[in-house]
Each structure stands twice: as C-alpha cells, then as structure tokens.
Amino acid sequence: MAYTKGEAIKDDVIRESGIRVSATEDRGSRKRINRPSKKLQKPLISFASDNNAGVHPNILSAINSVNQGHVISYGDDIFTQSAVKKFEEHFGKDVEVYFVFNGTAANVLGLSAVVEPFNSVICSEVAHIDKDECCAPERFIGCKLVTIPTKDGKIRVEQIKEHIHSLGNQHRAQPKVISITQATELGTVYKPEEIKVIADFAHKNQLFLHMDGARLSNAAASLNVKLKQITADVGVDVLSFGGTKNGMMFGEAVIFFKRKLPENFKYIRKQGMQLASKMRFISAQFEALLSNNLWLKNAKHANEMARLLARKIEEVPDTKITQEVEANAVFAIVPPKYVSLLREKYFFYMWNREKSEVRWMASFDTTKEDVKKFVNVIEKTARSI
C-alpha cells in the first residue's frame, strides 16, 4: 500500500493553510520577516483532513472563559475536576481520565501503561500507530507492532488468532494488546458487537483491548449510540479519545476503564512530556465538547457532509467510491489526470498512488456549499478532459 498522508510538497502546505508566507526584507533592521501575502489570506476548505479545520466557537469561548485569575497548575484545578465529571457522565463512573496534547501521545502513553518491552501489540496494517506515528510506539513502548492485513480498516478475531500462538513461547514477542481504531483509518465503523467479540477474545487470552478513538465521536454519531456503548460497555480497556478532529484546538484524553489499571500512569504521562502545566485550557475544551451534545452535533454534521460528498461523487464519470462512507471520510479512485488538476485548486492527500485513490474528509465546519463547490470543480475537471 502506498500511503502518502505525509507527502505534501511545500506548495501543498501553502495551499493547505491558505496562507502564502512571503519573506520580506526589513531593510532597517536587516531582519527577514514572514508575512502572509494578502492574496492568499482567504481561508480555503481543503477536504484534506478534519485536522485542517479551525476551532469550534464554543471551544474558543470555553478557553476564554477560564482565562481568568490563577489556578493551581498540572490539573489540580476545578476546571479539570469538572471536565473529568463530564467524562464520567459519558463513559461511566468507573473511568480514569488523563489529558494529553495530541493523539500520538494518547496512543503511545496509553499503550505503554499496559505493556512490557517483550510484548507485542496487534493492529491493522493501516493503523495510525503503525503507519503515522513515526515509530513512536516502537521507540517509547519498546514493543513490536504486529500488523494484520485489512481491506476495510477493521481487524477480525479469525486473523488475530494466528498471532497469539506464540503466547508462552520465550523466543517470541508476547502479544499483550489488540489495538483497533474507531472510526477506522478507512472511514468505516466497528459495530458494538464486533468490538465485543474482539474484547472477549482479548480478555480470554489475558490481552488488553486498546482503542484509538481519534474519531470515536464520528463512530458513535454514525451508529447512533452513546460513547459508552462502543467503549466501556463492550470491553475496551484503554481508549484514546479524540478532541482535536472534532472541533477542539488541541487535546486528547487517555481513558482507562478499570480503575486498577493506571497505577503508574501519572508518572508515565509526565515522563512522556505530556503533562500540561496550564491544564485548565485542555479541560475547558473537553468540558465544552462534552456539554450540550457538541461532540455529537459536530460529528454528525461532519459525517453528513462526507455522505453528501460521496453521493455526489458517485455521479461523476470515471470515479469510484472504494470504502463504505460510515464516518467523515470518503475514499475514491479518481483518474490521475483529474487529480493533478484538482490539486491545483484544493489540497488533499493521495491515499494510494498506484490505484489513484484519494481520501477526502469533512469536518464540523464543512458546509453544503463547500461540498457543492468542490463537486462542481470535480465535474468541470471531468468535462474538460
């Protein structure tokens, strides 16, 4: 598979941000100053990633609302306590919640709490932990990642089984964790019963079930279930819960579902350089995200926009949707000649260059108008060739 998420050329990066940085010589001070050029200050909707979106206004105002006075740092503050209560409302009382800055850290630190260096973590071949974390898991957990082929982003017990025969064999890495991603990297969604089958299998073999829930909200919105129903209720032990892709500025949570698990996690987080001193600014964001169903509204909307985009793309000649659109991603094969023309106007990632497969993503702030404009450009491109 030729995954190319990170292969944005310099010019792509400029288009992605919508801001062209021009170096201007300041003759007086002989300093070079970078200024956005006026021409490109208009923000663009890119369809590249939900990470490209801005911050939801409620989140920004939540940050602002806690920006008063002094409070104790490192999470010993009322805003963090209150945010943790919100997590208890959504995930159940029996949770331990720790905030970190980003998703890679949530995954790496969450996993490191439950493994030893001689263990292995079983995940799909497209798992973010394997493909997009620059070996951070291997480096910081010190474990082997064992990948399983997948066509739809999911892994299944039948495939996992063959990797646990090494349990008890001192020559082999000892499987300790099964890691699944919800929604998957291919925009599909595990049903609660599918997760439970994997969890039961994991527990029967004394393994933990880890879930990379960078887009858990999109999965819950898609299934029309509560966050708890696809995590605590079906046997997930360790969860990375995403905030950034669903309207936050930054911040993710590591959640443990059995209180006995995270004995040492506060030390792991600090040693992992993810203990925020001004924690209240992450906590306030989560409080807002988990209040008044903002998490659900944002995720539902992003999912709807992805489905709208997919429906429209299906009508464009020579294109083919390649994955079920169950969350906020659309995967499609698009003729290479369209791709290059399209990428002159919109930034997005190639998923598989050989197959000319692209990934488009909608986010909480994608509008119907954005989709319409994007599809018009695609249709125009198709007609012009």
Ligand SMILES: Cc1ncc(COP(=O)(O)O)c(C=O)c1O
């Ligand atoms: C499935 C998945 N997990 C985790 C992450 C979090 O990554 P980051 O470290 O960039 O916040 C991402 C971001 O793209 C992701 O897609």
